[in-house]
Amino acid sequence: MILDGKCPTGPIEKTWDKHRFDLKLVNPANKRKYTVIMVGTGLAGGAAAASLGELGYNVMAFCYQDSPRRAHSIAAQGGINAAKNYPNDGDSIYRLFYDTIKGGDFRAREADVWRLAQVSNNIIDQCVAQGVPFARDYAGYLDNRSFGGAQVSRTFYARGQTGQQLLLGAYSALSRQIKAGTVKMYNRREMLDLVVVDGVAKGITCRNLITGEIESYAADAVCLATGGYVNVFYLSTNAMGCSVTANWKAYKKGAFFANPCYTQIHPTCIPQAGDYQSKLTLMSESLRNDGRCWVPKKKEDLGKHPSEIAEEDRDYYLERKYPSFGNLAPRDIASRAAKEQCDDGRGVGPGGRGVYLDFAAAIKRVGENTIKERYGNLFEMYEKITDENAYKRPMRMYPAPHYSMGGLWVDYNLMSNIPGLFVLGEANFSVHGANRLGASALMQGLADGYFVIPYTIGGYLASIKPGTVTTANPEFKKSVEDVNGYANKLLSINGKKTVAEFMRELGGLMWENCGMARSKESLETNLKKIPALREEFWKNVKVTGTGAEFNQDLENAGRTADFLEFGELLCRDAHHREESCGGHFRVEHQYDDGEAKRDDANFCYVGAWEYKGDSKEPELHKEPLQFENVHLAVRSYK
């Protein structure tokens, strides 16, 4: 099937305005008759739930944490992009649009990206009005800094805690609506099924994580704002509870999964220290404003203290390879460059898996206090984890899984191929193509939540009658039975291996064979090994306790079971995409200098997979990508 994103046509700068006018409206008195389910309360879900509640819809919002304030958006550090052009350095909506398309290696839809760039400015205004304490200069104006993949300073920030402050802004707006009674909040619920009635999304089934009860909720539309899936690598910068589960359940009910192989490996994370490790910690890309990446030129210098290595014996490899972007090369490129140095035997620290991020030059230039003001909390976090003082000794960094550009397929209205199912934020595939630029995730989450879904969901709701389905519908009863049956099956195996052991093993396979470099051979290895591991899981996993109680072992087992299925789809997608683009690097497809080699003649499309049954291969559908405003070109940052 050829998929249609239903993008508006005509001059790109008019597309969103024209589309907003063309969308049908629900009149104010009728809005309260419609109920919307919002799963996830991060930047996208929290902002959307608050905005829809304020418009007058009845919203039911769900999160697995004990409070909507804890979604993993909170961990974003560096900043949020907008095309304000406050620094007068040549920025514009068009430039942000262009940088994002190019940054994504020409694998995103033009119209979606244009809209994102257009509403980016509204986001900053919105957050300021909420009381988000963005960094200011001494005159009281908003301050900006630079991020990778851009030659302008368009990133707004709140120390190294921008995600936290933006999320707390959305959380405060959501709290206001909860108080007003337009949003009902369901904490500590995990969505375990999407309920589809006559082909239309009408509700969800979830587990109450405190009591273990399986609960169903019906609505006129369901929105998933459930984040990304890079915990499939086991070790990632995601929170422990981040999973593919909600998206995967929707996939198994017919929603197409688009571009799962587009995963972002972030270049600057604290290297792994041991086998027991449960997660990796990111150090903000903003550090590359002042930090310089280097490794020793000579292998014999590897054992030395970095301060003993002379300036001329250091290889500032990003500045050498990409002189015009230098240390602010985009993430996919910076990650591969770090791996290249380590593979060449010049990596530093345990196992040779590390590069230096050095602030000595910046400290000399602007002083330690200024660096402390810019990144103090990051230096502190680094010291807590590594016991090293980065003011005195360069940080050691290594790439780690961080973000998923792929996600459920959506059209321009953010609606999946299942009518009534909308997907927001990281959970959808829409704007980042094959690589996301730094400070663009926060922008997308809030754009979708505050300024896209409030319009587009109205267009859908205006076309349906409210309240036609309740939980008395047999599909809900069946869904509850299925979810209960699944949990009981997990609990009944009583094997020998723990859930964490399986997850570590899967993560190892994914990182080794489908990580920063992928080949036909390595992917085929995974396509054999993952099904075998999955089979072993269902025979030999040990899950303690019962379903009718607070049971974290059961929660983890369910998430792992889904990753064991999803990991195979990710590898299948990576296997079929015989090109390199953005975060998807196939070693067979590269230029002589090691840069990614796209194949626009054969792969300039979105690959969206349809579930066909557990024992059947999924079917690939394509949405061709058309570039009318940006010229398809080799992506160069040299």
Place this chain on the structure above:
Amino acid sequence: MSDHKTMTLTLIVWRQKGPNAPGKFETYTAKGITEHHSFLEMLDVVNEDLIKSGKEPIVFDHDCREGICGMCSQVINGVPHGGQERTTVCQLHMRKFKDGDTIYIEPWRAKAFPIHKDLVVDRSAYDTIIQAGGYTSCHTGGVPDGNAVLIPKPDADYAMDAAECIGCGACAAACPNSSAMLFTSAKVAQLAALPQGKAEAAERVKNMLETMQECGFGNCSNHYECQAACPKGVNVKFIAKLNREYLKSLAS
């Protein structure tokens, strides 16, 4: 990667089946722990052993494991988050302990935070306090340009210092009165310092304080235990600011 010396520790952990069940301390041994393990990774090791021997693992809240989500919440040797300055449990590393140590681990203890299970408590009272007024009532859209209202840098920095709060609950857990004053004041002070928050400042402080008391938190009697326990270093000066804002609201 496993060339580190390992430690063996004795853990004395609060176990409680449910909100109304009686709780008690149980003793466990943590083996093979290195200085690089985080405190929660040490508990992961213990839980893996428990699962393998068919016993129920210790239930504890955690999520981001990088000190920002505010989910983790344990009293370690009598101190919320374990007593390392400006550090959450998840960022506490085992290099702060030594081989042979005995460690007591308990949940937050406060009337307004009932225990769900083991080390997990119900902190929804903090959400209730924010719902009482911890926001500016701006609409989505229809707001002025971000630079239309200038905010002096010291004010923006002051607001940011207050906004660092992660809502973990350590302040109430540390307070002998189980007061949530530091938490409440952080939001009141953040918004009172900014022009966008001034219009509703009087209503906000009154409503949030009343709600705090209704939720079952006590009042502040200047022990400063909250500030000592706060993993984000939120300063008690914000409580003074809250008190001033409250007095102002009575006069308005």
